[in-house]
Amino acid sequence: MAVTQRNWDALFAARTRGDVGEGIAFVLGFLGRPDLISFAGGFPDPLTFPRERAATLLAEFAESGEATAFQYTPTQGLAGTLDAVAGRLDAVQGRRPADDELLITSGGIEALELVGKTFLDRGDLVVVEGPTYLGAIMAFRGFEAEIETVPMDEDGLQVDELERRLDAGLRPKLLYTIPDHQNPAGVSLSAERREALVELARRHGFLVVEDVAYRELTFGDETLPSLWSLAPDVVVQAGTTSKTFLPGVRLGWAAGPAEIVAQLVSGKQNTDQCSGALGQRMLEEYIRRGWIDEQVVKSRALYRRKGERLLAAVERAMPDGVSWTRATGGFYSWLTIPGCDTTELTARAAEAGVGIVPGALFYADGRGGENVRLSFSMVDESLIDEGIDRLASLLA
Ligand SMILES: Cc1ncc(COP(=O)(O)O)c(C=O)c1O
Numbered sequence: 001m002a003v004t005q006r007n008w009d010a011l012f013a014a015r016t017r018g019d020v021g022e023g024i025a026f027v028l029g030f031l032g033r034p035d036l037i038s039f040a041g042g043f044p045d046p047l048t049f050p051r052e053r054a055a056t057l058l059a060e061f062a063e064s065g066e067a068t069a070f071q072y073t074p075t076q077g078l079a080g081t082l083d084a085v086a087g088r089l090d091a092v093q094g095r096r097p098a099d100d101e102l103l104i105t106s107g108g109i110e111a112l113e114l115v116g117k118t119f120l121d122r123g124d125l126v127v128v129e130g131p132t133y134l135g136a137i138m139a140f141r142g143f144e145a146e147i148e149t150v151p152m153d154e155d156g157l158q159v160d161e162l163e164r165r166l167d168a169g170l171r172p173k174l175l176y177t178i179p180d181h182q183n184p185a186g187v188s189l190s191a192e193r194r195e196a197l198v199e200l201a202r203r204h205g206f207l208v209v210e211d212v213a214y215r216e217l218t219f220g221d222e223t224l225p226s227l228w229s230l231a232p233d234v235v236v237q238a239g240t241t242s243k244t245f246l247p248g249v250r251l252g253w254a255a256g257p258a259e260i261v262a263q264l265v266s267g268k269q270n271t272d273q274c275s276g277a278l279g280q281r282m283l284e285e286y287i288r289r290g291w292i293d294e295q296v297v298k299s300r301a302l303y304r305r306k307g308e309r310l311l312a313a314v315e316r317a318m319p320d321g322v323s324w325t326r327a328t329g330g331f332y333s334w335l336t337i338p339g340c341d342t343t344e345l346t347a348r349a350a351e352a353g354v355g356i357v358p359g360a361l362f363y364a365d366g367r368g369g370e371n372v373r374l375s376f377s378m379v380d381e382s383l384i385d386e387g388i389d390r391l392a393s394l395l396a
Pocket residue numbers: 042106107108109110133135178183211213239240241242247250251252
């Protein structure tokens with residue numbers, strides 16, 4: 001029987017027309033191209049996955065007859081996992097959230113989605129730094145928010161420029177920032193700007209959404225205070241375990257004022273109801289046994305080595321005029337290639353066997369056309385030089 005072609009598009013909700021784009025699907029699509037030397041996705045190196053420890057924990061749960069790991073959980077998270085994550089935040093950020101200030105989420109992205117769901121009506125204003133994490137742009141656009149971009153420099157978001165715009169009448173509900181080893185720019189927000197930013201939030205009555213996805217993956221010794229630890233009254237922190245544990249369990253957290261966390265929990269009831277128990281129990285044990293601390297030390301060394309190799313290759317191979325940021329942690333370097341259409345370059349690079357992400361995906365306003373994000377996290381170390389040589393030869 002012939003199937004009638006229907007026009008479903010006419011029935012789609014207005015929010016689907018919010019120009020969310022296909023950015024995340026585009027980047028995840030690189031996982032299906034193992035033939036590429038890929039600097040594309042911000043994926044952790046599989047060398048960091050705790051395979052044996054994960055197997056040990058699963059066997060323990062099964063053999064001990066434990067039901068919790070295989071059951072639904074409270075929407076806010078398992079009490080033990082909340083306690084372990086709270087303890088870790090205390091250890092690494094110097095502040096322990098109270099019991100009603102923390103929520104376990106299904107990845108960092110769910111924390112952002114829940115913040116959007118809680119705060120954003122159509123036309124509400126969100127300020128982001130430019131460039132920024134495309135998943136955040138997509139999450140906020142999904143709620144039909146307006147997005148205003150404030151520029152960054154090597155010290156992160158230009159807080160003085162933000163202040164100027166606020167004084168001129170800008171009225172955001174939310175300000176989204178990635179203060180540590182930013183995605184995609186690889187820079188961090190300076191200590192002075194952190195203090196200034198939270199003061200602006202207090203003065204102008206907006207909420208800071210702090211994304212700490214790469215905070216622990218610093219290459220040096222210096223860590224600056226998290227915005228949430230500086231100002232827990234005006235900051236919601238969105239965290240993820242995807243880069244330090246494993247993305248296969250899709251776990252993260254949101255920490256913030258109790259009144260806001262209660263709304264996030266409420267919103268989570270009809271997204272996924274609760275984050276997966278199996279992952280939560282694994283994460284709890286992974287933290288309690290000190291395994292996460294051991295892994296973070298190894299991961300830092302690995303990503304540092306790869307980052308240095310990438311920068312050396314870029315330095316050696318890129319033609320004059322090209323510039324790039326020098327990551328001190330995280331996964332990324334941000335290239336500026338004057339006069340180049342980097343969307344077109346991305347297609348040509350893929351033909352030459354190299355995966356990159358065009359800069360325009362990291363802006364909400366069409367900028368970034370001369371930029372490229374290079375990720376050094378997952379690419380095989382021995383292929384970095386070859387990949388950068390191929391990319392550079394396209395620019396010659
Ligand atoms: C800045 C930033 N925030 C959040 C996420 C999402 O993390 P998750 O995989 O836990 O959803 C990512 C992942 O790349 C990221 O780069």
